[in-house]
Amino acid sequence: MTNDKRLALALFLLALAVRLPKLDTYFTADEFLWVERSRNFLGGLLSPDFECLLPNETETNAVPGRGLACTLRTGHPGVVTMWTGAAGITLQWLTRPAGDARTLLQFVRDLPTNPVERRTIAPVRLPTVLLTALFAAGVYLLLRAMFRPPVPLLAGLLIALDPFHIALSRVLHHDALSTTFMLPAALSLILYFGVARRRRWLVLAGVLSGLAMLAKSTSLFLLPYAGLLGLWSLLAMWARGKATFRRALARTLADGLLWAGTAAATFALLWPAMWVIPAQALHTIYAIGFKYASGGHAKGVFFLGRVMKDPGPLFYPVTWLFRTNFWQMVGVVAAVFGFKFKVSSFKFQVQSFKFQVQSFKFKGESRGVKFCARRWVDAFSPRGFGDHFGLLLWVAAFLFFFMVMMTAGEKKQDRYILPVYPMLDIVAAAGLAWLIRARRKAVRWGLVGAVLAVNLGLVVWSAPYYFAYYNPLVGGTPAAARAMTIGWGDGLDKAAAWLNDKPDAAALKVASWYGSTFAPYFRGQTIRYSDQKGNALAGDYIVFYVNQRQRHYPDDEIWQYINDHFSLEKTIFLRGVPYAWIFPAPGIGHSVEDQRYTGIGSLLGWDWRGSPSPDDGPLPAGSTLPVSVYWEYLGKTPEEAFFLRLIGPDGSIWAETTTRPAPEFAGAAAWREGQIIEERGEFAIPADTPPGEYALQIGFYTRAPAVPAGELT
Structure with a gap:
């Protein structure tokens, strides 16, 4: 085994080791939906007679479906998430008690999804954990083809030990899975167009792009990004005299068709709904994408002291400050300063470009434009294997344009820009490498050890409530609670555990915000409430949650009524911040x-x-x-x-x-x-x-x- 493979294996095992423990500790708010979708997805795969309701994003009511059509569950489209969820359900069936003689199809039909049983949580999450651990190793191997040590290893460590990425990679959802394929797809495109023009990189990029688009529709960003890289490639071939403009254009179009064809084939082959109802599947993706772009969060977003549907352009920069970590911040700043000379050189190229254009106009010579184009191309190219500047510009282009796209949409959540975090880890790794340039090998390994020690310490300190991690450098969780929406169900498991200790717990009725998140951990009856105040009054106890209080949802009057008539019995804290409040409740008989x-x-x-x-x-x-x-x-x-x-x-x-x-x-x-x-x-x-x-x-x-x-x- 080569040294690169040994390091990749070590990164995989490290990423797995921090993601596996206590995998069923808490349940997030959207996961019951993905368990239900995965159940229908698997049922549709198993039997042509399996019946379901298909989503209809433009109508109020769903429409009936059967068999493979049931693999269309939502416009996200979340297909990769449902494949992993289906694999997890199958794993739960394989490990069922010895006396359970049900077939897999019978097991799927009987599987509770609302509420989900606690024993289902770890199996359905496990495939996502495995894929995201492989992601850290895969990015390392791709970066080894692009950068000299220690950049690939530093980037791999930063990704493997990022608390925010760990949090999202331990749940059945689509953000971590879309990142798992979207980022390597972009790196493969950079590899093909910027480092080694070998078709295997282009085919790999196509397969990964298809998987990314199956995971989440925001991965359609790869279409214009690939086009931008293709345009640069066209100019590069022509300006450097490697081909005539016509031949360069033909080569670029052929590359584009190969990439797009591979992506489309992957997309269609791995989504059975595309075999039977392709038009409806594509329309559903379009409909939900338009809905997210033009409509904010239904319950509002708490941001900088206000509740609003669209928190505006500052939202993602501010949430990044809270979700990042020490080494990523230091590395990104170092990268900016480290390549200052290159940026100055790039400005010189711009001036040269302007001069050559004027020369072209004066002399009427075609060589002027070609020379200027080459200047531009060279500014965005890696000059030798060890020069990171050109490659990092393409990484920066990904970051900039993806952020622009996500900021333009009205619906915003911190997790929506998860692909930005590992891309910034690459930039940070290059910046950290610049800090120790021309140093001895022992210094480089010392930096690797420091990154490992600090981030592993953050991970151990945050475990297993990784969603409650917020950057200590900007005030940590207490400051985040004043600046942004926090809490996605984490902490409600602790509320349930406290109520389970009551002597009559099994006979209790508890009304809980995020009832689907609370129910798997509570022995009694869970009553779900959102804006239904009657349901909130129906429990023997009521649980309020932090993001509910932040957003004043459904309003402050339900809190006021309970607070005026009953005494608070328990407050659940995470990282020193109240996450849940438990009160006795009226327990009205008829809501x-x-x-x-x-x-x-x-x-x-x-x-x-x-x-x-x-x-x-x-x-x-x-x-x-x-x-x-x-x-x-x-x-x-x-x-x-x-x-x-x-x-x-x-x-x-x-x-x-x-x-x-x-x-x-x-x-x-x-x-x-x-x-x-x-x-x-x-x-x-x-x-x-x-x-x-x-x-x-x-x-x-x-x-x-x-x-x-x-x-x-």
């Missing part, structure tokens, strides 16, 4: 969704306050039932009272009562938009009510002109 009347109110639920109640079984005629009604104030007047009616089997009304605000809510003039109001009343069942099944009708009287009947139910 209501989607009963919202704009400008009036929203019914949240009701609860019988006495015993026995209808929830306990049949009631004797003549019973009187104390009842509480919970609603959200949106403009309703006190005169617009809530009513409860007992409706008989024939539709007749057997009993009716109205409710009034509880004493603490009696001051209607002080009601706030979104405030939760409790009203109380007594529901009397007449003594002559015959036995039977009766319906309960809840509504309120209203004076709204749009409601001629005078009541809403």
Whole structure:
């Protein structure tokens, strides 16, 4: 085994060692969606009779699908993520208990996905961990063909031990996987056009580009990037006299067709939906891409003290400062200063270009333009194997144009620019190498050891809550909590563990933000809530989460109501920052969704306050039932009272009562938009009510002109 292969293997094992431990510690907010998508993807592969609902990004309702069509799950398109998820589900099936005789298809049909069982989490994540560990080794090998030591090894270490990359490579999602293929695809293109014009690099770039586009649609950036490299190649061949312009153009077009054809073939062959419903698959990608580009985050983004749908052009630079680390910052700064002379030389080439253009105009000689083109080409070329400048300019071009593209989109998250981080690791490695230029070999290995020690220390300190890592040089997690949205489900596992220690945990109902993230770890019943305040009131306990509080979602009134009526029992901290708050909750027996009347109110639920109640079984005629009604104030007047009616089997009304605000809510003039109001009343069942099944009708009287009947139910 060569030394390069030994180092690549060492990088793979190092990257794997820091990504594998405690793989099921917590579950992120989007992963249950990817488990569900992977389940349908695998089911579609296994049976032509497997049924599913296909996404329809332009319509409200999904449409039915069957068999291979079920491999279309979303417009991201996330195909690589679903392949890894399907492999993980298969692994879970292979390691099932000995008495489980189900076939893989039966296992897939039965697999719970909402909520996901904790035992599913590690298997579905494992393939992603393996691929992202291979990524660190693969980038090292590609860089060995481009740069002299110690640049490739330094870059490999920075990538393998980047806490932000580690965090995203330990979850079933598409950002790390798209980076795993997108960045090597770009490096392979640079290798082909800038270092060694061997077709194997172009074919490799095509395969990797196809995989990157299958992983995430933002990898379509590789199309214009490859075009830019191809244009430079065309100018290089012509300006250096290696070919006539026509022959150079033909060669460049042939290269482009080979790359694009390989990418397209990879894309189509590895996505079975392209075999059966290609038009629908491509349209779905286009539709969701347009949606992300033109629509911000539905719940808003907390950034620099404000909540907004599009946080603007400063978002990615600021989040990079919090997500980067010491060596990347030092290396990038060193790279800028290290190549200052080259930049000055490049400016000289620009002046020479202008002079030659004027000379061309004066003399009418074609050689002037050709000479000027060569000057430009040389400025972006590696002059000898050890000169990093030209290659780093192409890396910088990737960084600049990708950032421009991502900044132009309204929907922004820090993870969306993950490909930027390993590219910056390459720049940083070159900068660090420049710092120790012309030094002895022992100094170079000393720098490698320092990078390994510092970043490994960061990794150990952050484990396993890597998402809670924020750059200590700019204030760490406390400063990040004041500047940007933090938390993606990490910490909710700790909240569940605390509640599991209660003696009656299995009988408890807990309403939790990110319920899909909380449920795999909680022994009792999880009630999910987002903007459904009624669900939030239905638990014995309620869990608030950090990014919910940052974004005031759905508003501050739910927090205010709980905080006013119950005492905080537990706060969950990560890196010294509160991530979750656990309160007792009303535990109302009947929560209501989607009963919202704009400008009036929203019914949240009701609860019988006495015993026995209808929830306990049949009631004797003549019973009187104390009842509480919970609603959200949106403009309703006190005169617009809530009513409860007992409706008989024939539709007749057997009993009716109205409710009034509880004493603490009696001051209607002080009601706030979104405030939760409790009203109380007594529901009397007449003594002559015959036995039977009766319906309960809840509504309120209203004076709204749009409601001629005078009541809403």
